[in-house]
Amino acid sequence: MVKGxxxxxxxxxxxxxxxxDAPKHNKSRWLWAILGFIFGPIALGIYLIQTGRKVLGWIITIVAILLYILIIFLxxxxxVLFSTGGGF
Structure with a gap:
């Protein structure tokens, strides 16, 4: 429950x-809020890249993608371990 x-x-x-923040950069506030809620850090990173804060945006985007890949891998x-009986 805590993780969710x-x-x-x-x-x-x-x-x-x-x-x-979106109206300050002439972006649609509703569009970016919905994207941010659904896609989280990836949307935030892309937003920061598009609004000129490229270094922070790329860092957030890359870290988020790497974490998602790690979670999928785990x-x-x-x-596989559950389906094969765990190998124990």
Missing amino acids: SFGLIVGIIIAIYLYV VVVAA
Whole structure:
């Protein structure tokens, strides 16, 4: 329950930030808030790249993508271990 709540809270915080900051850069506040809520850090990174904060944007985007790849890899490994009996 805590993990799901953490992801939801992060999504809401990113959506609020994008909703408030988007009009300052002539971007659609609703579009970026929805994208930020659904895609989280990747949307935030892309937004920062598009608004001229390229270094921070690329760092956030790359770290988020690497974390998503790691999570997918761990899920696949866990599924293989469970399906083969864990090798124990």
